Amino acid sequence: MANTRFDADRAAELRAELADELRAQGKIVTRAVEDAIRRVPRERFMPSDTDLAVAYGSDNSVITKRDEHGVAISSVSAAYIQARMLEQAELRPGMTVLEVGSGGLNAAYIAEIVGPEGRVVSVDIDPDVTDRAAGLLEKNGYGTRVLVLVADAEHGVPDEGPFDAIIVTVGAWDIAPPLLGQLRDNGTLVLPLIMNAVTRTIGFRREVDHLASTSLEVAGFVPMQGDGRHPDRVFLLPDSEGRNVRLSFDSGIPEEMSQLDAILATERTERWSGVTIKHGVSFADLHLWFAWFLPGFCRIAADEGTELAAERGWFPFGVVRRAGFAYLAVRPALEGEGVEFGARTYGPDGEQAAAAMIEQIQAWDRGGRHTEPKFGYWPADSDHSRIPAGTAVMPKTHGVISISWSS
Numbered sequence: 107m108a109n110t111r112f113d114a115d116r117a118a119e120l121r122a123e124l125a126d127e128l129r130a131q132g133k134i135v136t137r138a139v140e141d142a143i144r145r146v147p148r149e150r151f152m153p154s155d156t157d158l159a160v161a162y163g164s165d166n167s168v169i170t171k172r173d174e175h176g177v178a179i180s181s182v183s184a185a186y187i188q189a190r191m192l193e194q195a196e197l198r199p200g201m202t203v204l205e206v207g208s209g210g211l212n213a214a215y216i217a218e219i220v221g222p223e224g225r226v227v228s229v230d231i232d233p234d235v236t237d238r239a240a241g242l243l244e245k246n247g248y249g250t251r252v253l254v255l256v257a258d259a260e261h262g263v264p265d266e267g268p269f270d271a272i273i274v275t276v277g278a279w280d281i282a283p284p285l286l287g288q289l290r291d292n293g294t295l296v297l298p299l300i301m302n303a304v305t306r307t308i309g310f311r312r313e314v315d316h317l318a319s320t321s322l323e324v325a326g327f328v329p330m331q332g333d334g335r336h337p338d339r340v341f342l343l344p345d346s347e348g349r350n351v352r353l354s355f356d357s358g359i360p361e362e363m364s365q366l367d368a369i370l371a372t373e374r375t376e377r378w379s380g381v382t383i384k385h386g387v388s389f390a391d392l393h394l395w396f397a398w399f400l401p402g403f404c405r406i407a408a409d410e411g412t413e414l415a416a417e418r419g420w421f422p423f424g425v426v427r428r429a430g431f432a433y434l435a436v437r438p439a440l441e442g443e444g445v446e447f448g449a450r451t452y453g454p455d456g457e458q459a460a461a462a463m464i465e466q467i468q469a470w471d472r473g474g475r476h477t478e479p480k481f482g483y484w485p486a487d488s489d490h491s492r493i494p495a496g497t498a499v500m501p502k503t504h505g506v507i508s509i510s511w512s513s
């Protein structure tokens with residue numbers, strides 16, 4: 107009993123500290139979101155063996171379910187991204203809100219913000235997840251305020267909506283027309299959108315036939331399941347010991363991939379860009395720039411024991427050009443503090459792969475690094491002639507994403 111009281115007091119303290127921290131980080135900006143974070147007992151929606159310090163760590167997501175291969179398929183999202191997405195959704199009392207991907211906690215936050223006049227629907231493709239979420243919501247006093255349903259978001263939520271806001275809490279490669287069709291004009295859609303294997307959580311506002319972005323955040327999410335799933339295609343580069351460097355492509359593997367088969371046995375070279383960055387400054391936008399503007403872009407993972415796994419000063423972003431493969435590297439800046447970006451490369455065409463990467467590092471330096479990009483989403487049946495001239499577009503199954511990076 108004494109322990110329970112101690113834990114409850116400690117949880118209340120940690121809850122207050124978390125709200126203060128998220129305010130200081132700028133993840134919370136409104137009173138409504140702050141009040142929700144201060145009120146909902148986060149720890150009660152976590153697996154029962156979760157340490158209180160973990161439950162209240164602003165960056166911690168807690169896995170609640172894995173698939174048969176051990177891959178995380180459901181989790182309680184980190185507090186910083188929950189707070190940020192609630193802000194991005196611009197929720198107000200009385201709204202009707204859809205959450206895609208259940209867990210209970212985020213739905214409780216939404217219920218606190220929209221209040222008794224509002225309505226919250228939370229859907230998940232997995233009945234284990236909806237059972238758990240519905241049980242926790244019931245137990246913690248939100249049972250009548252949140253409707254939890256089993257549904258695949260790819261097909262929308264039949265018989266529900268329209269919604270003032272939709273918050274998607276699972277990585278989405280595209281936006282399904284039935285789901286978008288349930289968003290009111292001027293409504294907000296917040297979703298982690300995957301663009302050539304790089305994810306950004308984008309806050310969109312619906313402007314009649316298309317969406318225009320209003321905010322942006324960096325976060326990782328478990329992947330979408332069901333009819334909207336879009337697994338990466340993975341190509342293996344074996345070393346002489348049979349260990350692999352894995353190249354993951356979002357949309358198609360370049361045709362010449364077989365030319366890379368023995369490439370790790372070739373001599374590695376490097377090229378430098380002259381573009382530097384100070385220590386501690388984020389360059390997440392460079393990855394997004396590559397995803398948009400570097401044909402042949404891929405993500406890289408190296409098996410333990412490979413030469414690459416042991417190497418320092420590289421990042422898991424690569425590019426393929428015929429019989430050449432290059433990846434992002436850094437070295438101490440020759441002048442001043444910080445590091446210089448470059449490319450390390452393998453193969454007879456490695457020089458071309460490195461040149462393509464260096465060209466985009468320099469283009470990002472000139473045109474991207476100091477401005478936040480704006481996104482649009484244009485469904486297939488919208489008027490694409492209204493996409494502003496000079497805007498880049500990325501095709502998806504149900505429409506196109508546009509990006510403009512000019513200040």
Ligand SMILES: C[S@@+](CC[C@H](N)C(=O)[O-])C[C@H]1O[C@@H](n2cnc3c(N)ncnc32)[C@H](O)[C@@H]1O
Nearest residue numbers: 180182183207209212230231259275276331332
């Ligand atoms: C990160 S978890 C949700 C976290 C939750 N919002 C919270 O409060 O902590 C993502 C969830 O999305 C669900 N999901 C995956 N694909 C889905 C789909 N096509 N439709 C609906 N839910 C889906 C997964 O089952 C998983 O439970």
